[in-house]
Amino acid sequence: MKLLVNFLNCLNGKDNFAFHFLMRPLDVITSLGHFSFTFQINKKTPTLICIHLDHIQNPISPFCIKPSLIRKKQPKHQQNHRSIMDHFSCKGTNKMARRSHAVIGFRPCCFFCVMEEKDPCLRKAWLELSLSDMHMTRDDTELALTLSFIWRFAMADPGNPELPSLGVFECMAKLLKKSLEDAEWVMTGQNVYVPYYAAHIIGSYTMKKPDFAVKAVESGVIAPLVELMRGKMSWVEQRVVVRALGHLASYERTFEAVAAYEDEVVRLAMDIATTCVYVVYEEFVSVQEREGRVRYHCDLLTRGLGGLEMEDRKAEEWASQLQCWSLHLLSCFAYKQMSISLICNKNFLKELSQMWGGLVNHTSPASIGLIRILCYSKQGRGHVSDSREMILSLCNLSRSSDDWQYMGVDCLLLLLKDQETRYKVLETSLFYLVDLVELKALNDRPNLGDRITRVLLMDNNRKKGYAYTYKAQKALKEIWRIKVERRKRERKLIEGDNQERLAEASVVVNLIKKQANQFLCVGDIEGAIKCYNEAIGLCPLKLRRKRMSLFSDRGECYLLIGDADAAISDCTRALCLSEPVNTHGKSLWTRSRAYDIKGLSRESLMDCIMFVNVWSFRGKIPYYAAQIISKQIESTCLFEEARATRLRKMMLKDKIHGLSTITEEPRKKKERKKPDRLD
Secondary structure, rough: OOOOOOOOOOOOOOOOOEEEEEOOOOOOHHHHEEEEEEEEEEOOOOOOOEEEEEEOOOOOOOOOOHHHHHOOOOOOOOOOOOOHHHOOOOOOOHHHHHHHHHHHOOOOOOHHHHOOOOOOHHHHHHHHHHHHHHHOOOOOHHHHHHHHHHHHHHHHOOOOHHHHHHHHHHHHHHHHHHHOOOOOHHOOHHHHHHHHHHHHHHHHOOOHHHHHHHHHHHHOHHHHHHHHHHOOOOHHHHHHHHHHHHHHHHOHHHHHHOOOOOOHHHHHHHHHHHHHHHHHHHHHOOOOOOOHHHHHHHHHHHHHOOHHHHHHHHHHHHHHHHHHHHHHHHHHHHHHOHHHHOOOOOOHHHHHHHOOOOHHHHOOOOHHHHHHHHHHHHHHHHHHHHHHHHHHHHHHHHHHOOOHHHHHHHHHHHHHHOOOOHHHHHHHHHHHHHOOOOEEEEEOOOOOHHHHHHHHOOOOOOOOOOOOOHHHHHHHHHHHHHHHHHHHHHHHHHOOHHHHHHHHHHHHHHHHHHHHHHHHHHOOHHHHHHHHHHHHHHOOOOHHHHHHHHHHHHHHHHHHHOOHHHHHHHHHHHHHHHOOOOOHHHHHHHHHHHHHHHOOOOHHHHHHHHHHHHHHOOOOOHHHHHHHHHHHHHOOOOOOHHHHHHHHHHHHHHOOOOHOOOOOOHHHHHHHOOOOOOO
């Protein structure tokens, strides 16, 4: 067979060059099969010197020649020393494609050449052929780099139908199956990256388009994804697998395909959500030497850049994502009223109450999203109301400045509206929700304070055979007095020609406040609290800013005498009266310190961050605020509990190691009783 190759005198080296490529001539493919050609070209006479024709069994890609692919032949000991991760850091896909030619000179028929093709018909044919044969590729370096490129391409434009229509899901399914079936192939070269990127590509393309999700399911991706979710490889692959399954389960048309593995997927998701933080810490973060960590984990986390600190920070972010995506997958089943009894396991609910996205994953509702879905079902409300840890977590969230505060309020209201769960949670939640009755709006919920009032007073005039405690009766009477009786009385005052009385009341309140400030200056905190009580009782409900200031000052006094609960209550009321909600700096700072005293690090951190956000317009962040933020970030670190657990185990192990065992102790006694032969 004749081949005419014109290199246009593009060779610039001084020595001989080697050029290797694969060819699939369309006119002879059926009779001759696939061939491998090796050329040796001399610089002085650019003519063909020798041709080696060898039959090969694995077809790879269409024929392609580029002058930039010709490179100088290196000794064997210098080849393949560059890591593929050096090229994963490329931000632009075109740039990455260009750089790949410098590395993969022995394989000119690459995916990147196809992606640069301008002719749409030729591009489509070559892409389809390349994707169909990709799982048979022998070159592990180019395969991993190609998958990285496809993932970036998918993330840049997840709605682009080009690759999904040409069989990208079938290709990824084949690669996943090959990775699961051939362990030796996975551990060869850069193939260890293949399962990670294959699952990531599936998740990226099914992120927004239900049509793509249908194609993925029809391509058979679910079975290998579930196999990887079982822990076939590592937590790194589990992270992208859970993400992909979560996208597939979120669509009506593909949920049934995931639900076919309902029991196993739900149990695996619960186990991953509960243990993933400890697994990541034990297998990665706790390993202090870089050489002891799995190399490809480090490369995927930091793209080959950064040291141990950067790797630890990314590992925390990925562990949080793995936990949140597992909870999202559980939410898909809970939304369909499936596996509710399995999800509402008592131990799991206890763990669930402490899960949150954290600062590294603040856009995810994490556990509160799943809890709210559970509260929409009667069975779920019954299980949630029986968990004391869950109710306390919801109550603390409802009085925080967290972005998901409104979800905590929603959950408590759903539990209080249900007559079967109302009296299980009323005694606890009442003392938290009473501070929110003057709330105007939160997120997109207008008049939320009035809704809370109606729910709390729902059975106030009816006897249901339930005896309220004295504190609960007092709190309900206070709500009735403020929201019903006092509002009616002041409405009549404002509707008449009595605006002067409103002004007079404002003047009297100012005088009492000045007196309270004087008591505070001389150290008479009890006297200041009495004055603030009187001023709050006289201040009209319409004067919201003045009432906000009074509650905030009284909360400061309570904190000075060490009553953190009363300080939190008053500061919460002040923040409900602020415009917008949760933006009064003094109240945020006081409540943050009060939460710190009570050991609620998460709530203290969120309040302090909001305080800094309010303060930021002044240009400088106070040092005392930076101190408490640093302290609470360390306390709320995702790995803090795992680190403490590991430390306790090490201390217990050392303690046990220093003690004599049960079998050793009797022997020592016998040795002491043994008489001396000389006697």
